[in-house]
Amino acid sequence: MIMSRIEAPRDERTGNLLDRLLAGLPAEAVLTDPDVTASYAHDMASFCPAGSPAVVVLPRTVEQVQHVLRTATELRVPVVPQGARTGLSGGANATDGCIVLSLTKMDRILEINPVDRVAVVEPGVVNAALSRAVEEHGLYYPPDPSSWEMCTIGGNIGTASGGLCCVKYGVTAEYVLGLDVVLADGRLLTTGRRTAKGVAGYDLTRLFVGSEGSLGIVVRAVLALRPKPPRQLVLAAEFPSAAAACDAVCRIMAGGHVPSLLELMDRTTVKAVNDLAHMGLPETTEALLLAAFDTPDPAADLAAVGALCEAAGATQVVPAEDTAESELLLQARRLSLTALEAVKGTTMIDDVCVPRSRLGDMLDGVERIAAKYGLTIGVCAHAGDGNTHPTVCFDAQDPDESRRARESFDEIMALGLELGGTITGEHGVGVLKKEWLAREIGPVGVEMQRQIKQVFDPLGILNPGKLF
Amino acid sequence: MIMSRIEAPRDERTGNLLDRLLAGLPAEAVLTDPDVTASYAHDMASFCPAGSPAVVVLPRTVEQVQHVLRTATELRVPVVPQGARTGLSGGANATDGCIVLSLTKMDRILEINPVDRVAVVEPGVVNAALSRAVEEHGLYYPPDPSSWEMCTIGGNIGTASGGLCCVKYGVTAEYVLGLDVVLADGRLLTTGRRTAKGVAGYDLTRLFVGSEGSLGIVVRAVLALRPKPPRQLVLAAEFPSAAAACDAVCRIMAGGHVPSLLELMDRTTVKAVNDLAHMGLPETTEALLLAAFDTPDPAADLAAVGALCEAAGATQVVPAEDTAESELLLQARRLSLTALEAVKGTTMIDDVCVPRSRLGDMLDGVERIAAKYGLTIGVCAHAGDGNTHPTVCFDAQDPDESRRARESFDEIMALGLELGGTITGEHGVGVLKKEWLAREIGPVGVEMQRQIKQVFDPLGILNPGKLF
Numbered sequence: 051m052i053m054s055r056i057e058a059p060r061d062e063r064t065g066n067l068l069d070r071l072l073a074g075l076p077a078e079a080v081l082t083d084p085d086v087t088a089s090y091a092h093d094m095a096s097f098c099p100a101g102s103p104a105v106v107v108l109p110r111t112v113e114q115v116q117h118v119l120r121t122a123t124e125l126r127v128p129v130v131p132q133g134a135r136t137g138l139s140g141g142a143n144a145t146d147g148c149i150v151l152s153l154t155k156m157d158r159i160l161e162i163n164p165v166d167r168v169a170v171v172e173p174g175v176v177n178a179a180l181s182r183a184v185e186e187h188g189l190y191y192p193p194d195p196s197s198w199e200m201c202t203i204g205g206n207i208g209t210a211s212g213g214l215c216c217v218k219y220g221v222t223a224e225y226v227l228g229l230d231v232v233l234a235d236g237r238l239l240t241t242g243r244r245t246a247k248g249v250a251g252y253d254l255t256r257l258f259v260g261s262e263g264s265l266g267i268v269v270r271a272v273l274a275l276r277p278k279p280p281r282q283l284v285l286a287a288e289f290p291s292a293a294a295a296c297d298a299v300c301r302i303m304a305g306g307h308v309p310s311l312l313e314l315m316d317r318t319t320v321k322a323v324n325d326l327a328h329m330g331l332p333e334t335t336e337a338l339l340l341a342a343f344d345t346p347d348p349a350a351d352l353a354a355v356g357a358l359c360e361a362a363g364a365t366q367v368v369p370a371e372d373t374a375e376s377e378l379l380l381q382a383r384r385l386s387l388t389a390l391e392a393v394k395g396t397t398m399i400d401d402v403c404v405p406r407s408r409l410g411d412m413l414d415g416v417e418r419i420a421a422k423y424g425l426t427i428g429v430c431a432h433a434g435d436g437n438t439h440p441t442v443c444f445d446a447q448d449p450d451e452s453r454r455a456r457e458s459f460d461e462i463m464a465l466g467l468e469l470g471g472t473i474t475g476e477h478g479v480g481v482l483k484k485e486w487l488a489r490e491i492g493p494v495g496v497e498m499q500r501q502i503k504q505v506f507d508p509l510g511i512l513n514p515g516k517l518f
Numbered sequence: 519m520i521m522s523r524i525e526a527p528r529d530e531r532t533g534n535l536l537d538r539l540l541a542g543l544p545a546e547a548v549l550t551d552p553d554v555t556a557s558y559a560h561d562m563a564s565f566c567p568a569g570s571p572a573v574v575v576l577p578r579t580v581e582q583v584q585h586v587l588r589t590a591t592e593l594r595v596p597v598v599p600q601g602a603r604t605g606l607s608g609g610a611n612a613t614d615g616c617i618v619l620s621l622t623k624m625d626r627i628l629e630i631n632p633v634d635r636v637a638v639v640e641p642g643v644v645n646a647a648l649s650r651a652v653e654e655h656g657l658y659y660p661p662d663p664s665s666w667e668m669c670t671i672g673g674n675i676g677t678a679s680g681g682l683c684c685v686k687y688g689v690t691a692e693y694v695l696g697l698d699v700v701l702a703d704g705r706l707l708t709t710g711r712r713t714a715k716g717v718a719g720y721d722l723t724r725l726f727v728g729s730e731g732s733l734g735i736v737v738r739a740v741l742a743l744r745p746k747p748p749r750q751l752v753l754a755a756e757f758p759s760a761a762a763a764c765d766a767v768c769r770i771m772a773g774g775h776v777p778s779l780l781e782l783m784d785r786t787t788v789k790a791v792n793d794l795a796h797m798g799l800p801e802t803t804e805a806l807l808l809a810a811f812d813t814p815d816p817a818a819d820l821a822a823v824g825a826l827c828e829a830a831g832a833t834q835v836v837p838a839e840d841t842a843e844s845e846l847l848l849q850a851r852r853l854s855l856t857a858l859e860a861v862k863g864t865t866m867i868d869d870v871c872v873p874r875s876r877l878g879d880m881l882d883g884v885e886r887i888a889a890k891y892g893l894t895i896g897v898c899a900h901a902g903d904g905n906t907h908p909t910v911c912f913d914a915q916d917p918d919e920s921r922r923a924r925e926s927f928d929e930i931m932a933l934g935l936e937l938g939g940t941i942t943g944e945h946g947v948g949v950l951k952k953e954w955l956a957r958e959i960g961p962v963g964v965e966m967q968r969q970i971k972q973v974f975d976p977l978g979i980l981n982p983g984k985l986f
Contacts, residue, residue, distance in 0.1 A: 164772045165875040166904075188774050210717040221715055224692065239962045245871040246903035247689055248940040249678040249728045250947060250958050251985060252967050256724035260717045277774030304632045306656055306745030346814060403713040407633040435714035436634075472716040479718060490718050494707045498973065499720050505969040517719060 064104050067125055067149070071107060074117030079155070081106040090132065090150045091143065096398050096446070097456060098140025098481040103130070106150040112230065112238065112269045115151070119267065120236035122149055128514050129234075131263035133173065133205025136197035138399050139480025141209060141262040141516055151267065153204045160270070162187050167275045168227065168244055173204025173268050180273075189275040192219035195476070196384055204268050210260030212476030214383070217434030218310045218344075219276070221476060223259045230270035231258055234507045244272045257502070262478055263513040265506040282310045283348035284376035287359040288335035288366040292316060292417070292429075295337035296410035298362035299433045302341065302355050303406060309355065311342040312434030313383050316413070319428040319441075322389035329382050332366065337413075339364075339433065340379055386430040387441060393426055396446040398459045399439055402466030403475030406436035415465040416440045423458040425451070437475035438466075460486075479517050487517060532572050535593055535617070539575060542585030547623070549574040558600065558618045559611065564866050564914070565924060566608025566949040571598070571618040578623045580698065580706065580737045587735065588704035590617055596982050597702075599731035601641065601673025604665035606867050607948025609677060609730040609984055619735065621672045628738070630655050635743045636695065636712055641672025641736050648741075657743040660687035663944070664852055672736050678728030680944030682851070685902030686778045686812075687744070689944060691727045698738035699726055702975045712740045725970070730946055731981040733974040750778045751816035752844035755827040756803035756834040760784060760885070760897075763805035764878035766830035767901045770809065770823055771874060777823065779810040780902030781851050784881070787896040787909075790857035797850050800834065805881075807832075807901065808847055854898040854909075861894055861911040866927045870934030871943030874904035883933040884908045891926040893919070905943035906934075928954075947985050955985060 071080055081087055082105050092100035104127070109115045122129045128148040135142050144150050157174035164187045171180060177191075177198040184191050194213035195201055201211070207229075212221045228242030242248065242255035258265055289295040295314055302312065315323070315338045320331045331338065339359065343351040349369070356367040370376040391397045404412045413429060416438070420427040431438040440462050444455040463473045463486050473479075473486045488496050500518060503510075539548055549555055550573050560568035572595070577583045590597045596616040603610050612618050625642035632655045639648060645659075645666040652659050662681035663669055669679070675697075680689045696710030710716065710723035726733055757763040763782055770780065783791070783806045788799045799806065807827065811819040817837070824835040838844040859865045872880045881897060884906070888895040899906040908930050912923040931941045931954050941947075941954045956964050968986060971978075 163873075163875065165768045166873045167771065168873075210721075212715055216715060221717075223721070233962070233966075237962050239966060240960065241963070243871075243940050245873055245905075245939055245943065247680055247684060247871050247900075247905050247943040249689075249942050249944060250940050250951075251955055251963065252729055252733075252970055253678075253691070253721075253724045253727065254963070254966060256721045259721065261720055265720075277776060300633045303635065308745060403711075403715050405631075405634045405636075405713055407631065432715075437713075437715050471713050472711050472718050474717050475713065475715040476717060483718075487719050492708065494701070494705050495709070495719065495722070498701075498707060498722060501973040502720055502970065505966065505973060 067104060067127055070121045070125065071105065071118065075107060075109060075114055079108045079110065079114065081108070087150065090152065093135040093137035093140060093142040095138050095140040095480065095482050096396055098143055100143040101146035101148065103144040103150040104147045106152060108152050108155045110155045112232065115232045115267055115269050116236040116238065118149060118151055119232050119234060122511050123235045123509060126509060126511065128511050130513050131208070131267050133202035133208065134200045136201045137205065137209055137480065138477045139482040141478050141480030143481055145514055154202065156269065159183050162189065164189060166244065169273045169275055171203055171271055171273060173202060173271065175203045177201050177203060177206060184275055185278060188278050190278040191225065191273065191275055193222040193225060196387060203271060207259050207268050207271060208261065208263050209478035210476065212432065212437065214311050214313060214432065216432060217312050218308055223256060225274045226255055226259050226271055227274050228272040229255050229258055229268050231266035232269055233266050234509065234512050239266065242272065260478065262480060262516050264503060264517055265512065279310070279344040280346065281373045282342040282344040282376060283352060283370055283373065284340055284342040284379045285352045285356055285367065285369040286379055287339045287356065287364040288332050289337045289339065289364050292337045292413040293410045294363035295339045296413060298339055298359045298364065299409060300407060301358040301362055303434065305358060307351065307355055309341045309434060310344040311340065313340040314338070314431040314433035315383060315386060316429040318426060319386050319390060319430045322393050322428055323382050323385050326389040326392050327385055331382055340383055342376065383430065390428045390441045390443055393443040394445050396444055398442040398455055400441070400459055400462045401439060401474045401477040402462055402471055403435060403437040404466055404469045404471030406434065408469040408471065409433060409436050411469055412438055412465065416462060419458050419461050423454040425454055425458055427458065435475065436471070481516060484517055535572060535595055538589045538593065539573065539586065543575060543577060543582055547576045547578065547582065549576070555618065558620065561603040561605035561608060561610040563606050563608040563948065563950050564864055566611055568611040569614035569616065571612040572615045574618040574620060576620050576623045580700065583700045583735055583737050584704040584706065586617060586619055587700050587702060590979050591703045591977060594977060594979065596979050598981050599676070599735050601670035601676070602668045604669045605673065605677055605948065606945045607950040609946050609948030611949055613982055622670065624737065627651050630657065632657060634712065637741045637743055639671055639739055639741060641670060641739065643671045645669050645671060645674060652743055653746060656746050658746040659693065659741065659743055661690040661693060664855060671739060675727050675736050675739060676730050677946035678944065680900065680905065682779050682781060682900065684900060685780050686776055691724060693742045694723055694727050694739055695742050696740040697723050697726055697736050699734035700737055701734050702977065702980050707734065710740065728946065730948060730984050732971060732985055733980065747778070747812040748814065749841045750810040750812040750844060751820060751838055751841065752808055752810040752847045753820045753824055753835065753837040754847055755807045755824065755832040756800050757805040757807065757832050760805045760881040761878045762831035763807045764881060766807055766827045766832065767877060768875060769826040769830055771902065773826060775819065775823055777809045777902060778812040779808065781808040782899040782901035783851060783854060784897040786894060787854050787858060787898045790861055790896055791850050791853050794857040794860050795853055799850055808851055810844065851898065858896045858909045858911055862913050864912055864914040866910040866923055868908045868927055868930045869942045869945040870908070870930055870939055871903060871905040872934055872937045872939030874902065876937040876939065877901060877904050879937055880906055880933065884930060887926050887929050891922040893922055893926055895926065903943065904939070949984060952985055
């Protein structure tokens, strides 16, 4: 690969860029083989354009990242930061001639402190690696996106990721106390704190969380941890309609319960999971609701929630016997998106979050949209958060079906906004939803956000073409 | 008061300002009697300069606030927003010739929704009024600053207030989902969401929280609520030294416990409370620790925590018999600042938050500083958060003692920074700590924060002289 860097055809501009980068980076941290750089072109979103990077860099230190940014500023070259590229909005997609800045080699856990309940990490640490490491100290890092075995903390911060745990434990944003950020011009900015509380000045930490690498490059994060809760116990409830399942969700939340998980899989999703993994989920159900508690007495909590499900019309309520059975149910839920992808080969995964009181209307609407466009749209949802993932299944080789997929995807976002929701609960805007961002936040919001972008990135070199 | 508006001596500039304001505000919403406006000059902080407002306005609608801001922009008049003026950093102090914009008349609770677990409120709603209103729906709004019977939600948002609950439930920032904000030029900006999750664009909501009215005027807030927890049960533990009490705090937190409250009062504070309210607290203790749990079985949790206190050297561990006794202990803690004020007539209340593993070092250092300056400094602390309130007691009539008070106050902040802490855990920067903010966040931080201020307030009319 190092040889191919030298041999690859290079115009003067790229040559200059490479020379400058190599002045502050070891040769093995600079990739230019087009076959290799092409593999860094995009994340896991469908329908998002991606360009060809001029170079991929893999720094291992803060100073190296600063060097990359100083070089980029000097030569006015766009920088696209990347974690594991498991994102679903094209937020990590390369632009032509850019520097792809992969943070995956900065993967050290620098500290885990059980008294302060914080971890200090580099951005390339894989979510599951951190989760396991803190568990050894009796601690818990809650955010658990479906891609947790692959995705990085830096990527999680960039997209403000969620997961199954959010109904009780919130999203990534709530666990980021402080950051070290390399700015567009290479300067290092430290934000936030490592204390439990702190209000010194504007909350820049939170500004970077979810900013999709468009304001600066996170090179170090102080994360809040919680004590490890008891293992959760899961209950599965079958419903004769999505509306009944949503009614159960409302009863559970209005009843003051705090489940550690409250997930919904519709009939399409249940069938897809069975087809893929033969898990024996009940295919007669119109909607399967999974609820879990990690409280001192989860069986009692599940009994109370089970009764509410029955009151809402559940035909079957089955608490898991033990944590092993619970884990199987969660596995089924975690397989949902992969299973739906197998239906037609390609999916577009929407991420609309509505007030949970409107969840029933949302699911109704998605069914209407699926019928209108003649498409299979499976819905799995973080129901307790009102966060739905209507997943359009289509054959990407069929242009007409692809067009209908894109149109139905957009119509689902319009429905979400109509119901008082947001176009993205946890996946971010990226390339996929940028026209929709403007619709959601309005012209004053767009103007203020653009001006903030301008403050941090006056030359517009940081992840251009994303968000706006 | 309306008459005095007309009769008060007014120069041309002020006259023009009043005429313009009255074009969009009812006469009773515009106060100019100097005796009256003087009462709006400052909050509850010591040592903070305050000017004389040209006028105090008390709008009741968003449109009226917009009118005030449009007028201020047009005439380049500073605007100082105020809630109940219970702040402790001078963040609400008037500047000469300013418009004081009191939001106290915008005090409607617009919605409480138990399914979505949100409340929608105007900024002038008093914290305790909201807490009681949501309680009727089985819900809980956690942030509980000591001034909760007086302070407003708008002020809480402006200063990102904390309270006793934070060790389990976090600060105000964590409960603000979305805002309506009137910008400096009178335009209305809506930020955030009313859904449980949402990542559409930069987190402007969080940028406004804790911005002390320097970026815009909050006129409506969507707040997250929690289900009402069981009543908490409190335990009191006496320690032979502050170090032993801090050791207990570390053991409790490292032990994975989640108390709903973990507070510390030093000997000086205990004695001051007894002197004021004859509460019969144990005066032989060097440090009194209060721990509480609002779990399903608080007695069991208190027993576990009591054992840890004993292991750390507690001489007495007394769990409250019932919630009434618990409430008495909390009342003692809540009286601390008032009681310390009675010692010498005046106090300066510091608000340094350190990593909780450094709490012992912090208390040690404060004792050293008190001895060095020959002053009484009582410490009460949200110990579970590492958030200390060293309270310097002094006679404001004594210039030398006043000077020593100010110097010791600053030395306490320097110590906090040295220990990896922050100059303000929950009271904000205001006028009092603005030189210290720069020390904490450094030159790059200051520059980025100033540029953000510039984006939202290009003319510098919003709460000038605060923060920077």
